[in-house]
Amino acid sequence: MTPDHLQHTGTRPSPPALPLPPLARDEFDVGETPDSLERLVACARESGDLFRIHAPSRGSDTWVVNDPADIKRVLVTNHRNYTKGIGLDRVAILLGNGIMTSEGDTWRRQRRMIQPLFHRGVVERHAKLIDDCTDARLERWRDSAARGEPIDVPTETSELTLDIVLRAIFGDDLDWLGERTGANPFAIVTAEPERNLLFAYRFRSLSRVIGELVARRRAESEERPDFLGMLMAARDRDTGAPMSDRELLDEVMTLIVAGHETTAAALNFVWYLLSQHPAAESRLHAELDAVPERRGLAYEDTEALRYTQAVIQEALRLYPPGWVLTRRTVESDVLSGYTIPAGTDLIVSPYLIGRHPAHWPAPDWFRPERFLDDDPRGRWIYIPFAAGPRHCVGENFAMYEMTVHVARVARRWRLELVDDGPLQLEAAINLRSRQALRMNLLPRH
Ligand code: HEM
Numbered sequence: 129m130t131p132d133h134l135q136h137t138g139t140r141p142s143p144p145a146l147p148l149p150p151l152a153r154d155e156f157d158v159g160e161t162p163d164s165l166e167r168l169v170a171c172a173r174e175s176g177d178l179f180r181i182h183a184p185s186r187g188s189d190t191w192v193v194n195d196p197a198d199i200k201r202v203l204v205t206n207h208r209n210y211t212k213g214i215g216l217d218r219v220a221i222l223l224g225n226g227i228m229t230s231e232g233d234t235w236r237r238q239r240r241m242i243q244p245l246f247h248r249g250v251v252e253r254h255a256k257l258i259d260d261c262t263d264a265r266l267e268r269w270r271d272s273a274a275r276g277e278p279i280d281v282p283t284e285t286s287e288l289t290l291d292i293v294l295r296a297i298f299g300d301d302l303d304w305l306g307e308r309t310g311a312n313p314f315a316i317v318t319a320e321p322e323r324n325l326l327f328a329y330r331f332r333s334l335s336r337v338i339g340e341l342v343a344r345r346r347a348e349s350e351e352r353p354d355f356l357g358m359l360m361a362a363r364d365r366d367t368g369a370p371m372s373d374r375e376l377l378d379e380v381m382t383l384i385v386a387g388h389e390t391t392a393a394a395l396n397f398v399w400y401l402l403s404q405h406p407a408a409e410s411r412l413h414a415e416l417d418a419v420p421e422r423r424g425l426a427y428e429d430t431e432a433l434r435y436t437q438a439v440i441q442e443a444l445r446l447y448p449p450g451w452v453l454t455r456r457t458v459e460s461d462v463l464s465g466y467t468i469p470a471g472t473d474l475i476v477s478p479y480l481i482g483r484h485p486a487h488w489p490a491p492d493w494f495r496p497e498r499f500l501d502d503d504p505r506g507r508w509i510y511i512p513f514a515a516g517p518r519h520c521v522g523e524n525f526a527m528y529e530m531t532v533h534v535a536r537v538a539r540r541w542r543l544e545l546v547d548d549g550p551l552q553l554e555a556a557i558n559l560r561s562r563q564a565l566r567m568n569l570l571p572r573h
């Protein structure tokens with residue numbers, strides 16, 4: 129029976145408002161303000177594992193998802209219901225419609241064609257180039273050490289990881305690209321730290337010379353073992369079609385950006401943390417000193433350096449370069465018993481969940497040992513490479529490259545921080561150290 133007060137008006141009762149998770153007292157656009165990380169941490173402390181932050185620029189709320197079961201649902205079991213949302217808008221201008229930014233069938237097709245580049249057995253084929261790039265860097269560091277001059281770690285790691293990813297993509301043709309343009313055409317990637325419109329324009333203007341290289345290689349019809357060669361040889365499983373020039377270009381640009389900045393940031397945090405934790409540093413040295421140094425390590429040789437890898441994993445837990453993953457719901461969904469409406473922006477933060485006090489004992493301490501007898505990945509509390517079908521396609525490459533680098537450097541030197549003081553973080557697209565990290569190279573032997 130219709131209640132009396134509705135009978136005169138003829139209107140139907142509106143459905144009861146759905147209960148919403150708590151709204152944080154602070155309001156800001158996550159990732160758009162320089163202090164986003166500190167504010168996000170403060171909100172999580174007050175508001176629990178599922179809450180909303182009002183985003184003034186959009187006039188809507190961003191949901192923050194910090195419960196392992198919800199994280200699993202968003203990234204893995206119901207991942208098809210989540211697109212990348214605002215994160216995608218931020219980087220699309222730089223990366224075009226490559227694997228990082230595309231969605232749906234386009235993404236699935238690109239992912240299937242790119243994934244084989246990063247299988248363990250394929251990654252170790254880059255051993256020589258990673259050793260060679262590392263040798264060149266060690267040579268320079270030897271000179272700095274001999275002169276007693278500190279090195280600027282972020283500059284060094286940025287140049288090293290860029291060098292490695294460019295050689296992995298273009299092989300020897302990197303030299304041809306340099307001759308063609310009269311310089312290293314990719315130098316702007318390390319020389320220019322801003323990731324703004326001007327950078328995007330200058331970066332995309334490299335398309336022309338890369339297009340020329342693709343045309344040159346097509347004319348040769350010789351298959352090359354580098355990433356570009358593999359991308360050109362890849363075929364769509366269903367149609368047998370190769371990638372178009374546009375697709376090749378977007379993927380090359382994506383691999384350059386995704387493969388270089390994150391890895392460099394992670395290495396900076398590794399060296400910083402080791403410089404602050406002598407016991408961990410000694411244990412690392414003991415592991416490395418127990419085996420002779422070799423070039424051309426197989427993938428499993430790097431995994432056998434258990435403590436070295438644990439140091440890197442722990443650094444990634446405390447300071448995940450990809451500190452925030454953005455998503456947007458396609459249809460409504462249910463998270464922790466709350467209905468999240470269609471079209472809602474949400475974030476999952478590898479930083480927040482990686483330091484969650486309910487899931488990690490002494491969460492803010494640097495304790496690589498915690499990774500020695502435990503693999504927390506299946507619990508959805510350790511996600512520096514994300515998780516599920518859109519997890520980092522380059523994870524194996526990154527772990528291999530970082531392990532080789534850390535092992536070879538730590539055999540030779542201790543890195544001592546010149547300017548002491550707490551680490552200040554800049555949380556933009558990637559998490560980086562705000563201050564210069566100048567370090568002295570102290571010979572170990
Ligand atoms: C320490 C190093 C690295 C970290 C911490 C890292 C982290 C991540 C994260 C968190 C994502 C997921 C982003 C999201 O879902 O919103 C991602 C995706 C991706 N990463 Fe990495 N990454 C690293 C190194 C690399 C390297 C070396 C490469 C390639 C050479 C690479 C290529 C990619 C690509 C292509 C994607 C997009 C995958 C897709 O959407 O299917 N990454 N990475």
